Amino acid sequence: MFEIDAAGIYYRDLNARIREALAKGEKEVTVRNVNGQYYIGDGLSGNATIVLEGVPGNDLAAFMDGPTIRIKSNAQDNIGNTMNAGKVIIEGNAGDVLGYGMRGGKLHILGDVGYRIGIHMKGNKKQSPTIIVGGTAGDFFGEYLAGGLLILLGLKPDGPIVGDYLGTGMHGGTIFVRGEVDKKNCGAEVGILDPDEDDMKVLKNALTEYCADLGLDIKEVMSKKFKKLVPVSSRPYGNLYAY
Amino acid sequence: MFKSLAPPEYLATIDREKCIRCKRCIQNCGWGVYSWGGDKIVINTSKCVKCLRCYHYCPEEAIEIVDNPTKFKNNAYWGFHNIRNIKRQAETGGIPLTGMGSDLPYTILFDNLLIDACQVTNPSIDPLREPMELRTYLGKKPSSVELEKGKDGKPRLKDRMPPQIKIEVPIIFSPMSFGSISLNAQKVLAHAARECGILMNTGEGGLHEDLLPYKDNIIVQVASGRFGVNPEYLNAGVAVEIKIGQGAKPGIGGHLPGEKIPLEVARTRMIPVGTDALSPAPQHDIYSIEDLRQLIYAIKEATNYKPVSVKIAAVHNVAAIASGIVRAGADIVYLDGFRGGTGAAPSIIRDHLGIPIEYAIAAVDDRLRQEGIRNEASIIAAGGIRSSADAAKALALGADSVAIATAALITMGCTTCGKCYTGNCSWGITTQRPELTARLDPEIYADRLVNLIHAWTHELKEILGALGINAVESLRGNRERLRGVGLDTQTLDILGVKPAGR
Ligand code: SF4
Ligand code: SF4
Numbered sequence: 001m002f003e004i005d006a007a008g009i010y011y012r013d014l015n016a017r018i019r020e021a022l023a024k025g026e027k028e029v030t031v032r033n034v035n036g037q038y039y040i041g042d043g044l045s046g047n048a049t050i051v052l053e054g055v056p057g058n059d060l061a062a063f064m065d066g067p068t069i070r071i072k073s074n075a076q077d078n079i080g081n082t083m084n085a086g087k088v089i090i091e092g093n094a095g096d097v098l099g100y101g102m103r104g105g106k107l108h109i110l111g112d113v114g115y116r117i118g119i120h121m122k123g124n125k126k127q128s129p130t131i132i133v134g135g136t137a138g139d140f141f142g143e144y145l146a147g148g149l150l151i152l153l154g155l156k157p158d159g160p161i162v163g164d165y166l167g168t169g170m171h172g173g174t175i176f177v178r179g180e181v182d183k184k185n186c187g188a189e190v191g192i193l194d195p196d197e198d199d200m201k202v203l204k205n206a207l208t209e210y211c212a213d214l215g216l217d218i219k220e221v222m223s224k225k226f227k228k229l230v231p232v233s234s235r236p237y238g239n240l241y242a243y
Numbered sequence: 244m245f246k247s248l249a250p251p252e253y254l255a256t257i258d259r260e261k262c263i264r265c266k267r268c269i270q271n272c273g274w275g276v277y278s279w280g281g282d283k284i285v286i287n288t289s290k291c292v293k294c295l296r297c298y299h300y301c302p303e304e305a306i307e308i309v310d311n312p313t314k315f316k317n318n319a320y321w322g323f324h325n326i327r328n329i330k331r332q333a334e335t336g337g338i339p340l341t342g343m344g345s346d347l348p349y350t351i352l353f354d355n356l357l358i359d360a361c362q363v364t365n366p367s368i369d370p371l372r373e374p375m376e377l378r379t380y381l382g383k384k385p386s387s388v389e390l391e392k393g394k395d396g397k398p399r400l401k402d403r404m405p406p407q408i409k410i411e412v413p414i415i416f417s418p419m420s421f422g423s424i425s426l427n428a429q430k431v432l433a434h435a436a437r438e439c440g441i442l443m444n445t446g447e448g449g450l451h452e453d454l455l456p457y458k459d460n461i462i463v464q465v466a467s468g469r470f471g472v473n474p475e476y477l478n479a480g481v482a483v484e485i486k487i488g489q490g491a492k493p494g495i496g497g498h499l500p501g502e503k504i505p506l507e508v509a510r511t512r513m514i515p516v517g518t519d520a521l522s523p524a525p526q527h528d529i530y531s532i533e534d535l536r537q538l539i540y541a542i543k544e545a546t547n548y549k550p551v552s553v554k555i556a557a558v559h560n561v562a563a564i565a566s567g568i569v570r571a572g573a574d575i576v577y578l579d580g581f582r583g584g585t586g587a588a589p590s591i592i593r594d595h596l597g598i599p600i601e602y603a604i605a606a607v608d609d610r611l612r613q614e615g616i617r618n619e620a621s622i623i624a625a626g627g628i629r630s631s632a633d634a635a636k637a638l639a640l641g642a643d644s645v646a647i648a649t650a651a652l653i654t655m656g657c658t659t660c661g662k663c664y665t666g667n668c669s670w671g672i673t674t675q676r677p678e679l680t681a682r683l684d685p686e687i688y689a690d691r692l693v694n695l696i697h698a699w700t701h702e703l704k705e706i707l708g709a710l711g712i713n714a715v716e717s718l719r720g721n722r723e724r725l726r727g728v729g730l731d732t733q734t735l736d737i738l739g740v741k742p743a744g745r
Contacts, residue, residue, distance in 0.1 A: 015544060038537070043474045043545025062541040065474045078528050081541060082465075084473040097528045101469025103513055119527045120468060122513040144521055146514045171518045234518040235501050241337045241589075 002026040007033035011057065015039055022048050022067070036076070041069050044086075058095075061088050064105065077114070080107050085127065089213045093135065102129040102148065109133050110214045115163070116140045121173060123147030132210045139163035143187070145173040145231070151206060153178045153221060166190065167229050171236050175229035176203055178221075186229070189236040195228040249330040251289040252323075254309050255297070259283070261305035268297040268306060273669035273679050274662075294660040296669035328590065341590040342663030342673065344491060344582040344627055344649060351582075352601035352730075353633045357743060359724040361711040368713055370704035376714035377703060379644055381482075381621040382407040382550045382574045405574065406550050408481050410644065411440030412700050413715055414634055417579075417625050417648035418464050418484065418554070420446030422499050422508045422520060423586030423663070424652075425680035426453060427688075428672045431655055433457035434689035439696045444646075447486055447497075447522060449511040450476050462552065465542065467496060468522035470512035474545055482575070483542050484552040485535070487526070490583025490626040493556030493597045497522035500587065502666040505675050536571035543572070550574035557581060557603030557626065558596075562610035569611060569620045577646070578603045580626025584649045586673055587664030600626040601640060605738045608641025608720055631702035640738065641720040654691040655683060 002021050006014050014037050021029050027048050034040070034054030041050060045065040052071045061069055062081035074092035080099040086106075093111035099118045104127035112135035119140065121129050129148040134155050141162050142150045150173070154161030161179055168187030176199075181192050195203065203226060204218070211218040255276050257268075262284065269277040274290045277297065291308060298306045315326050324347075328339045361367040368375075383405035393399040416432045423446065430453065432443040437460045444462040445454070449471015454461065458479050465472050466486035477483055488494060499520035509516040529535050539551045552575035553568045555561070565576050580600025585593060604624045611617040624642035627649075628634050634645045649659065656670035663673035671683035703715070712718055726743040727735045735742055 012544070039541055039544040042541055043477070045474065058537055059541040063472070063474045063477060063545040078537065078541075081528060081538075082469050082472045100528045101472065103469075103473060116527050120521070120523065122469075124510070124513055140527075143527070144523055146518070146521070169521060169523075171521065172515045234515055237498055237519055237521070240498075241340050241500075 001028045001030060004029065004031045005033055006031050006035065006037060006054065009037070011037040011039055015042065018050065019044065022046055041067060041086075041088075061086065064088075074111070080105070080131075083107075083129070087213075091214065096138070099129065099131045102131070103127065104129050106209075107131040108210050108213050109135075111135045112137070114138045116143065118142045118145060118148070118150045120144040120146055121148040121150070123149075123173065130206055132206060134210075134214065134216070136160070137162050140165045140168065142167045142170060142173070142175045142229070144169040145171070145175065147172045149173065149202070149206060150175040151178075151203070151210075152176070155216075155221070160185075167231075169236055170229070170231040171234050172231060174199075174202075177227050177229065178224050179227070181227045181229065189231055189233065190229050191232040193228045193230060195226050199226075199228055247289065247330070247334060249327045249334075250314055251291065251311050252314070252327075253288065253291045253293045254311050255286050255288045255291040256307045256309060257284055257286065258303075258305045258307070261303045263303055263305075265302060267300050267302065271296045271300045271669060273667040273674060273676065274665075275667075292660045292662040293658070294662070294669050295658050296656070299656075324590070338589045338591065340587050340664045341593055341661055342584075342586055342588075343659050343661040344584045345594045346659075346661070347594050349581075349599070352599055352734075352738070353627075353629075353636055355728050355730050356601070356636050356738075356740065357726050357728055358632070358635060358639070358706060358710065359726065360709040365711050367711050368708040370701075370708040373708075373713060375704040375707055376716070377412045377700060379410050379413040379715060380407040381410065381623070381643060383620060384618040386615075386618050406548065408442070408550060409440075410442060412696060412703070413638060413642075413644035414628075414696060414699060415442040415623070415644055415646045416444060416651055417583075417646040418444035418446035418462070418486065419586070419648055420448030420464075420470075420499075421451050421511055422446075422448040422470075422503055422675070424673050425671055425675060425683060426451055426507070427680050427683040427685050428652070428655060429454060430685035431683065431688045431692055432651060433460065434685055435651075435692035435696065436460040438689065438693045439700075441696065442481070444484060445480070448499075448508065448520075449513075450479055451507070451511050455479065464554075465538075466522055467524070467526040468512070468520060470514070470520065470522075477542060477546050478549070482550040482552055483546060484554055484575075484577065485526075485529075485538060485542070485573075486554045487529070487535075488554070488556035488558075488579070489585060489588075490556045490579030490581055490597055490600070491585035491593045492588040493558050493592075494524065495589070495592055496524040498587065500664065500666065503675050508675055532567035532571050535568065539572045552577050552623070554579060556583075556596075557598045557600055559598060561598065561603045562606040565607040565622075566610050566614055566616070569616050573620055575621045575623060576607065577623040577625065578607060578642075580624070582627030583625060584652075585663075600624050600628075600637065602737055604637055604640040604642050605722070605740075609739065612720075631699040631706070634699065635703060635706045635718065636725060638715065638718050639721050639725050640740075641722070643719060650695065651692055654695050655688045 036057040038057040041061040065084040075094040077095035090109040096114035115138035132151040167190040389401040390398040436443040447466035461480035463480040553573040554577035581597040621643040625646035668674040
């Protein structure tokens with residue numbers, strides 16, 4: 001295991017050091033005293049694991065292409081921006097705009113998240129992204145969703161699990177919410193269904209890994225009913241125009 | 244079926260005496276105007292868009308496309324497009340779409356600007372005899388340079404120069420995505436860009452692997468839909484461009500209609516086949532200059548500090564926005580004016596939002612100079628560059644380079660019919676229908692585009708020669724060599740140009 005002390009280091013130098021360690025073939029890097037440095041893991045490829053102690057800054061794992069990052073505390077905004085592969089595990093809460101345009105890989109968040117999560121994620125048969133949130137989420141969850149999987153668990157909500165405009169403009173992909181979903185919180189493009197057997201398999205599959213990553217009990221997580229949200233049309237704005 | 248109350252714009256007509264019934268018009272028309280009636284060609288003129296493909300391919304010159312004399316009564320206030328759009332809206336309740344740049348008769352400033360020339364007191368230069376430098380470097384320039392002695396005793400730069408993109412002529416191709424145009428059209432651009440030592444731009448639809456051989460002449464684009472963006476893509480070209488807006492549709496997103504999303508496009512964009520490719524209006528991770536800075540540096544970190552361009556539509560406050568973009572760390576500011584083209588935009592947006600590029604160049608150049616940061620970024624000006632004269636005027640107003648799209652498409656056969664959004668382009672340009680795209684042979688059409696760039700290069704050299712200048716560097720921002728004709732004092736003031744006669 002390789003260790004880096006990030007105290008007082010500028011993000012550019014810190015990221016250069018992480019990149020250097022990975023280039024030398026380190027498979028596990030622990031970064032201590034992280035304090036708001038941006039772009040950790042940005043554009044990194046390979047299969048190393050990076051453990052962060054302290055709160056990392058915005059745009060963590062942007063364009064990332066393989067590695068696993070475990071954050072042992074809260075995290076900030078824009079995590080997994082346009083990420084291609086790999087995994088980010090967050091043992092606390094995270095901010096806004098997570099997984100924007102994400103194309104593959106996983107975000108596993110234990111706590112709550114902010115607004116605009118998983119906007120315009122996309123996927124195909126070859127690769128597909130997953131975001132799982134243990135707590136609650138703000139408005140615009142899964143807006144413009146074009147592919148991939150969003151799971152919102154709301155494990156310990158003090159209030160509503162999710163904000164408004166859920167899945168607005170959704171035209172692909174799937175959202176699962178643990179608990180009830182009110183149509184009035186959803187975008188007009190969203191259909192609410194009860195998951196069937198195949199769906200439950202998909203859920204169980206994704207959640208087993210999630211629970212293993214974050215030390216949760218899968219039975220407990222699966223104990224409540226889920227709702228499945230899908231786009232009602234692959235062309236939500238098809239009638240908007242006069243040709 | 245209810246017959247549309249919007250009369251056809253054009254009448255497709257066949258001279259029955261000349262017609263030999265070879266049916267080529269049926270094959271060639273992407274819009275389905277012609278069909279075979281058993282003994283003669285049947286015409287459905289309401290589908291005709293006057294793209295002139297049939298006219299060119301009729302071996303007997305039997306076809307004539309005429310403006311419909313039965314349009315509406317001429318009315319100086321209620322124009323044809325006003326009445327037609329209302330009728331179409333009454334029939335569909337939808338937003339009329341359009342393609343290409345705005346064709347409305349707003350004042351064209353380029354046509355009210357004239358370029359100076361040398362007479363007697365300052366000799367002009369003959370570009371056929373003397374070398375003329377058009378090579379341009381795009382990117383951040385240091386505000387000062389220090390030299391030191393290298394190991395070999397020769398002077399060298401003390402600090403590292405920020406990355407520069409070398410282009411042989413200050414004319415590059417504007418972004419046009421795979422999806423909005425065909426792969427063959429993109430190949431024409433890529434081929435010509437390499438041949439001419441300039442650049443093409445992928446637009447926001449990702450990079451098809453067939454374009455990889457051209458990567459040294461490609462800018463890759465990151466827009467709100469983030470189509471095809473992965474680390475490999477970001478590193479593929481010479482620069483990365485963040486698209487904020489487009490001159491033809493400032494402030495709104497893009498909906499590439501499902502008709503233009505067959506398997507290949509869906510694969511490159513990573514979305515389902517046949518859905519509309521939705522580019523949200525803003526990038527949802529950019530709500531401020533600070534956010535923009537964050538994305539610029541996220542891209543730089545992921546690309547080992549490649550130059551980043553930021554493309555915006557020219558809008559009222561363009562100068563302040565451009566200043567913010569430069570301060571956010573962009574190496575290039577790409578300004579797209581009101582007349583800029585599009586594959587699909589609501590006509591109400593295209594025709595009424597934004598400002599012409601001429602104002603934007605002058606305002607941005609002024610502002611960056613006043614703030615002492617003009618060297619921090621290059622300016623690319625686009626949005627209606629129709630000729631080398633427009634290009635020269637844009638450069639004199641302050642641009643480092645211009646970008647062209649419509650002009651490039653015209654070399655591929657485009658007649659600016661404006662129906663790109665339907666996906667039926669008979670010239671194989673703005674369509675994904677395989678039988679249509681196959682017509683656009685990339686090599687043949689690349690030669691035509693190369694010809695255009697060469698011709699404009701010669702013309703630019705002639706203009707420089709007439710100005711008595713031997714490097715485009717001396718034309719850049721040299722507004723003293725422009726004069727306005729028929730422009731009011733305030734416009735002249737904004738442009739920083741004197742009236743003719745002064
Ligand atoms: S292409 Fe010309 S000659 Fe051939 S069928 Fe059409 S109109 Fe007649
Ligand atoms: S590209 Fe094709 S459809 Fe678009 S204006 Fe040109 S000819 Fe018409």
